[in-house]
Amino acid sequence: MANRSIYRLMAYLFFAHSTITIINGYFPVFFKSQGLTGAQVGLLMAIGPGASIIAQPMWGYLSDKYKSIKKMILLAIVGVCLTALTFMFVNSYIGYLVMMFILFFFVSPTTALGDSLAQKTSVQQKVNFGRIRLWGSLGFAITSLVVGYVLTWIGVEKILYPMLLMALIGLVVAFSIKDVPGANKPVTVLDALKLTTNSSLMLFLLFVIFISIAHRTNDIYLGLYIVELGGVEAMIGWAWFIGVTAEALVFATTTYWYKKWSPLSFVILAGVFYVCRWILMGFAWSPWFILPIQISHGLTFGVFYIAAFQIVNKLTPEHLQATGHVLFITVIFGVAGIIGSLFGGYIIELTSISTLYFIIGGSALLGTVGLLFFQKSRPEV
Numbered sequence: 001m002a003n004r005s006i007y008r009l010m011a012y013l014f015f016a017h018s019t020i021t022i023i024n025g026y027f028p029v030f031f032k033s034q035g036l037t038g039a040q041v042g043l044l045m046a047i048g049p050g051a052s053i054i055a056q057p058m059w060g061y062l063s064d065k066y067k068s069i070k071k072m073i074l075l076a077i078v079g080v081c082l083t084a085l086t087f088m089f090v091n092s093y094i095g096y097l098v099m100m101f102i103l104f105f106f107v108s109p110t111t112a113l114g115d116s117l118a119q120k121t122s123v124q125q126k127v128n129f130g131r132i133r134l135w136g137s138l139g140f141a142i143t144s145l146v147v148g149y150v151l152t153w154i155g156v157e158k159i160l161y162p163m164l165l166m167a168l169i170g171l172v173v174a175f176s177i178k179d180v181p182g183a184n185k186p187v188t189v190l191d192a193l194k195l196t197t198n199s200s201l202m203l204f205l206l207f208v209i210f211i212s213i214a215h216r217t218n219d220i221y222l223g224l225y226i227v228e229l230g231g232v233e234a235m236i237g238w239a240w241f242i243g244v245t246a247e248a249l250v251f252a253t254t255t256y257w258y259k260k261w262s263p264l265s266f267v268i269l270a271g272v273f274y275v276c277r278w279i280l281m282g283f284a285w286s287p288w289f290i291l292p293i294q295i296s297h298g299l300t301f302g303v304f305y306i307a308a309f310q311i312v313n314k315l316t317p318e319h320l321q322a323t324g325h326v327l328f329i330t331v332i333f334g335v336a337g338i339i340g341s342l343f344g345g346y347i348i349e350l351t352s353i354s355t356l357y358f359i360i361g362g363s364a365l366l367g368t369v370g371l372l373f374f375q376k377s378r379p380e381v
Contacts, residue, residue, distance in 0.1 A: 005121070005125075005177070005178040006121065006125060006127060006132060008173065008176045008177050008178070009114075009117060009118060009121055009132060009177050009178070010132055010135035011135070011173045012073075012114060012170060012173045012174050012177050013111075013114050013115075013118065013132070013133065013135045013136035013139065014135045014136065014138060014139035015139060015166050015167075015169045015170035015173060016077075016110045016111050016114050016136065016139070016170050017111055017114075017136035017137070017139040017140045017143075018139040018140065018142075018143035018166040018170070019080065019107060019110065019163060019166040019167045019170055020107055020108075020110070020111055021139070021140045021143045021144050021147075021240070022143065022144075022147055022159065022162055022163040022166065023048070023103070023104075023107065023163065024219050024220065025144050025147075025219075025222075025223060025236060025237075025240055026147065026148075026151060026156065026159050026223060026233070026236070027044075027045065027159065028041050028045060028220055028221065028223055028224055029156055029223045029224065029227060029233065029236070030156050030157065030159045031044055031045075031096065032224060032227075033156050033157060034091075034157075036093065037349070038224075038345050038348040038349050039345045039346055039349050040093060040345075041224075041345060042220075042341045042342050042343075042344055042345015042346065042348075043097070043341070043342065043345065044096055044097060044100055044341075045100075045220045045337070045341040045345075046337065046338045046341035046342045046345075047097055047100040047101050047104070048100050048101070048103070048104035048108070048337065048341075049104070049216070049333060049334040049335065049336070049337025049338040049341065050101065050104075050334070050338050051100070051101045051102070051103075051104035051105040051108065052104050052105075052108035052330055052333060052334035052337070053330055053334040053335060053338070054105070055104070055105040055106070055108055055109055056108050056109055056112050056326045056327075056329060056330040056334060057323065057326060057327055057330055059072050059076065059109035059112070059113060059326065060109070060112070060113070060116070060323040060324075060325065060326030060327065061323050063113060063116070063323075063326075064320060064323050067179075068179050069113050069116060069117045069120075069179060069180070070117070070174070070177055070178070070179040071179075072109065072113055073109070073110060073113050073114065073117075073174050073177070074171070074174050074175070076106045076107070076109045076110050076113070077106075077110055077167060077170055077171040077174055078171065079102075079105070079106030080103065080106045080107045080110065080167045081164065081167050081168060081171060083099065083102050083103045083106055083107075084103070084160055084163055084164040084167060085164065086099065086102075087099045087103065087160055088160050107167075108329075108330075108333070108334065109326070110170065111136065111329075112325065112326045112329040112330070112333075113326065114136065115133060115136070115309070115325065115329065116325040116326060117177070117179075117180060118132040118133050118136075119309065119313060119325060120180040121178075121180055124180050128254055128255050129254070129306070129309070129310075130250075130251035130252060130253075130254030130255075130258070130306055131251070131252065131254075131255075133251050133305075133306070134247075134248040134251035134252045137244050137245075137247045137248035137251055137302075138244075138245075138248050140240065140244040140247075141240065141241045141243075141244035141245045141247075141248060142241070143162075143166065144236070144237045144239075144240030144241055144244065145237040145238060145240065145241035146237065147162050147237060148233050148234040148235070148236050148237020148238065148240075149233075149234050149237060150162055151233045152232055152233045152234045156233060195316065195320060195323060195324060195327060198315060198316075200315055200378055201312065201315040201316065201324070203374060203378075204311060204312075204315070204371075204374060204378075205327075205328065205331045206370070207367050207370035207371045207374055208267070208308060208331065208332060208367060208371070209331055209332065209335060209336050209339075209367070210363050210364065210366045210367030210370065211270075211271050211274055211304065211363070211364050211367035211368065212331065212332035212333070212335075212336035212367075213336045213339050213340050213343075213360065213363050214274060214278055214340070214360035214361070214363045214364040214367075215274070215300070215301060215304075215332075215336070215340075215364075216332075216333065216336040216337040216339075216340040216341075217340035217341075217343070217344045217356065217360050218278070218281070218357075218360065219337075219340075220337070220340060220341055220344060221344050221348070221353055221356065222236070222239060222240075222290075223236045224348075224353065225281075225284070225290070225353045225354075225357075226239060226287045226290060228353060229284065229285070229286055229287040229290075230286070230287060231287030235287050235291075238291060239287075239290055239291055239294050240294075242291055242292075242294040242295060242297075243294035243295070243297030243298075244297065245298075246294070246295050246296070246297050246298030246299070246302065247297050247298045247301055247302040248298075248302075249298055249302075250298040250299070250302030250303060250306070251302060251306065254306055258306065258307075263307040263308070263310045263311045263314075264307070264311060264371070264374070264375050264378075265375070266303050266304075266306075266307035267303075267304055267307045267308050267311065267371060268368060268371045268372060268375065269303065270299065270300050270301075270303040270304035270307070271304070271364060271365075271367055271368030271371060272368055273296060273299045273300045273303075274300045274304075274361075274364040274368070275361050275364045275365045275368065276296070277293060277296045277297075277300055278357050278358070278360050278361035278364060279357070279358065279361045280293050281293060281354075281357040282354050282355070282356075282357035282358040282361065283354075284354065284357075308328070308332075309325070309328065312324055312325065312327075312328040313325070340360075344356055344360075347359060
């Protein structure tokens with residue numbers, strides 16, 4: 001029964017991450033095909049993370065308060081499906097702004113809470129967290145590749161159809177996943193707010209956000225970069241497939257490498273790899289140059305996410321684990337996504353996407369240096 005519950009959770013993560021992959025990977029191309037400018041696309045993609053900042057802490061708090069991650073996941077996915085159906089009837093810029101806010105209000109907790117449940121399940125069942133989480137990466141990789149070909153065939157304007165299909169399958173699977181009981185200590189809003197007074201946690205998130213801004217900027221503008229360099233939608237899928245497959249391999253092998261150093265050392269190492277990755281991306285002259293660089297996604301995000309998640313887990317009280325996990329995801333995807341979307345859109349309008357990559361390389365460097373100082377001041381982390 002324990003193994004069966006883990007397999008169901010793996011399946012859920014596959015389809016939840018598949019859904020959000022389509023949004024992050026292809027919506028910028030969809031909006032560009034509707035005649036919107038780079039700045040408008042940047043604002044639209046910033047609306048989503050903005051909604052996440054509001055939504056994710058709320059969903060995390062409710063999960064801790066009512067001791068059920070599964071119920072919150074089910075509510076969120078139902079909201080995603082209803083929003084996707086409504087989105088199909090919208091064809092104006094203002095309408096897109098409204099719908100992106102609503103869509104991300106529901107879709108962002110589906111993966112954040114899924115990862116939190118995976119962490120709790122790994123502890124309860126004594127299974128490596130990376131082994132469970134890698135199925136989210138596989139969903140991301142396989143879906144990005146397949147959907148790239150599908151959209152090349154049916155047209156990027158029909159992007160909502162594959163997204164809705166993934167969400168519906170995710171909803172069906174979510175009914176079968178198993179909750180992990182939370183701590184018996186009651187949770188109040190004041191308890192959740194006290195996390196912001198945790199100086200070690202806040203300082204860690206402050207430095208991490210500089211690395212995450214660079215990462216989220218790439219998430220949003222990678223597809224546009226490939227198209228600008230002469231690639232087709234299918235090549236976007238290959239880029240993500242290569243990158244996230246490398247990420248999944250890193251997750252699958254955490255048992256072999258994770259215990260060698262402290263989690264913070266691995267986060268710093270990932271930061272160094274990030275700097276090199278973005279500088280190389282800035283020199284790209286062809287979409288084919290980007291594909292081999294994507295292999296480094298495993299050594300950057302794969303290593304970064306596993307290690308940083310464990311640091312947050314260590315710095316957060318047991319009865320506020322879901323809140324702490326979601327706060328972390330809100331910062332690295334939500335706050336960083338807003339900054340990356342808006343900043344990236346205006347940089348592209350003023351200069352070029354290649355210049356943008358050199359700039360985000362500097363952002364990753366700043367965050368990495370900050371983490372080195374953090375490591376010296378907090379040796380216990």
